[in-house]
Amino acid sequence: MIWDWGYAIDILPQMAEASLVTLRITVMGFAVAAVTGLVWAILAFLEIPVVSFAVRLFVEFMRSTPLLIQLFAVYYFLPMQGIILSATVTGVLVLGLHYSAYCAEVYRSGLESVDRGQWEAARAINLSVARAFRRIILPQAVPPVILPLGNYFVAMFKETPVLLAITVIELVATARIIGNDTFRYTEPITLAGVFFLILSLAAAQLMRWLDRRFALPGRAL
Amino acid sequence: MSISALTAVLIATLALGLTYFHSTPFAANPEVFLGGAFVTLRILAASAVLTLAIAFAAGLGRLSPWRPLRWFCTAYVEVFRGTSALVQLFWLFYVLPLFGPTISPFTAGVLGVSLNVGAYAAVVVEASVRAVPRAQREAAIALNLSPFARMRRIILPQAIRMMIPPFGNLAIQLFKLTALVSFIGISDLTYTAYQLNQTTYRTVEVFTIILFMYFAIGLSITIGMKLLERRFARGVVRVNAR
Numbered sequence: 001m002i003w004d005w006g007y008a009i010d011i012l013p014q015m016a017e018a019s020l021v022t023l024r025i026t027v028m029g030f031a032v033a034a035v036t037g038l039v040w041a042i043l044a045f046l047e048i049p050v051v052s053f054a055v056r057l058f059v060e061f062m063r064s065t066p067l068l069i070q071l072f073a074v075y076y077f078l079p080m081q082g083i084i085l086s087a088t089v090t091g092v093l094v095l096g097l098h099y100s101a102y103c104a105e106v107y108r109s110g111l112e113s114v115d116r117g118q119w120e121a122a123r124a125i126n127l128s129v130a131r132a133f134r135r136i137i138l139p140q141a142v143p144p145v146i147l148p149l150g151n152y153f154v155a156m157f158k159e160t161p162v163l164l165a166i167t168v169i170e171l172v173a174t175a176r177i178i179g180n181d182t183f184r185y186t187e188p189i190t191l192a193g194v195f196f197l198i199l200s201l202a203a204a205q206l207m208r209w210l211d212r213r214f215a216l217p218g219r220a221l
Numbered sequence: 222m223s224i225s226a227l228t229a230v231l232i233a234t235l236a237l238g239l240t241y242f243h244s245t246p247f248a249a250n251p252e253v254f255l256g257g258a259f260v261t262l263r264i265l266a267a268s269a270v271l272t273l274a275i276a277f278a279a280g281l282g283r284l285s286p287w288r289p290l291r292w293f294c295t296a297y298v299e300v301f302r303g304t305s306a307l308v309q310l311f312w313l314f315y316v317l318p319l320f321g322p323t324i325s326p327f328t329a330g331v332l333g334v335s336l337n338v339g340a341y342a343a344v345v346v347e348a349s350v351r352a353v354p355r356a357q358r359e360a361a362i363a364l365n366l367s368p369f370a371r372m373r374r375i376i377l378p379q380a381i382r383m384m385i386p387p388f389g390n391l392a393i394q395l396f397k398l399t400a401l402v403s404f405i406g407i408s409d410l411t412y413t414a415y416q417l418n419q420t421t422y423r424t425v426e427v428f429t430i431i432l433f434m435y436f437a438i439g440l441s442i443t444i445g446m447k448l449l450e451r452r453f454a455r456g457v458v459r460v461n462a463r
Contacts, residue, residue, distance in 0.1 A: 002319060057230065060227075060440070061436055063393065064396075064397075064436060064439025064440060064442070064443060065397070065435040065436050065439055066398075066399075066400035066411065066435060067400075068400040068403070068411055069400055069410070069414060069431060069432060069435060070432075072411070072414060072415060072418070072428065073428035073431075076418055076424045077424055077428065158306065159305070160305075161307040162401070164307075165404070172305065175308075175311075185315035185319075186315075186316045189308060189311050189315055189316055190312065192305075192308050192311075193304045193309070196308060197303040197304050200304075201303060
């Protein structure tokens with residue numbers, strides 16, 4: 001018998017619990033990505049001589065090197081500098097920073113879609129740069145990019161298993177541990193796949209709802 | 222960044238990387254790193270070819286008038302886009318042998334990476350073919366071209382041009398995914414870094430060198446795809462100059 005239902009049901013609670021870990025990591029990582037990504041986008045947008053170039057270089061670097069090697073590098077490097085973080089925190093930070101590069105590109109397209117006149121009008125009525133961003137530009141730049149940001153949320157979710165390399169016990173790590181104990185890999189790994197499928201379909205649905213909920217007036221679908 | 226800026230960054234990366242490499246204790250044996258890079262590049266090349274084949278097969282399959290084929294291709298795309306790449310890789314490596322076929326880690330790695338990116342690329346192929354104006358297809362029918370000639374001579378040449386920019390992103394995604402094959406014991410660049418770190422404890426040097434190498438390869442891919450994009454845009458009216 002290749003597929004054992006009894007065994008699959010036995011390990012189900014353990015897998016469900018692990019999927020919560022995966023979900024938590026994704027949400028925290030996405031918070032990091034969404035915030036720092038916005039910072040990179042604004043810094044690059046302002047065209048500050050050295051800073052903007054450094055930010056673009058950082059974004060290019062994060063986007064063109066694998067997450068796995070970034071995780072390894074940070075995980076082994078930080079303790080040498082006397083910074084002791086748990087594997088989960090390290091994982092969340094690196095995952096967040098990796099995807100902040102993608103989010104920065106998304107925000108950039110949002111910022112560029114805001115009409116120049118808005119910016120000029122904000123400056124003309126003597127708003128400071130910070131206030132113009134907060135009150136005028138961002139409220140128009142962010143809502144249109146919620147859907148593409150959401151796509152990265154789902155992409156991040158599917159990339160969390162890479163964190164098992166630095167000993168974070170999430171869904172796939174749990175599946176592999178169960179498999180190592182029992183020498184039955186079929187059920188745990190297939191179940192991990194099913195969990196991912198269900199959760200990412202649910203997340204995609206949630207993102208679509210958010211996109212409709214925060215659609216700008218006059219630009220509704 | 223523009224092509225010239227990227228090229229400048231690539232040259233700077235290579236120069237800095239080589240200078241740094243020669244200042245480390247590894248300067249005497251570059252073959253350790255080059256071996257890892259060679260494995261990564263080999264997996265990348267094999268999966269790029271396979272990914273393209275899968276993308277066109279599944280992408281055109283989704284446009285097929287034959288319903289079972291369309292459903293099969295849609296199921297493939299949804300399953301492989303909806304689950305994690307690492308799950309797919311583990312499934313191929315741990316579970317597939319139980320059903321019979323024993324495949325080498327290299328094959329499993331290439332297959333895992335290609336099936337994953339292939340699903341994303343299939344959607345690109347499908348969307349690009351759909352984006353070719355309807356009139357092109359109707360004109361081809363009016364000229365009495367066979368369905369095959371219509372696709373090959375009229376639709377695909379226009380669709381492929383639209384596929385290149387998203388394929389550029391997918392090429393980088395593919396490249397980054399190749400790092401995952403280290404999980405199933407293939408000694409690519411990432412595996413080399415991990416092992417060297419475990420055996421020499423030269424953490425900073427090892428990871429700096431490997432990151433330089435990955436960045437150089439990644440930049441080369443980005444530049445290559447941008448050049449390809451420019452090549453395919455030749456002779457086409459540019460709507461958006463930027």
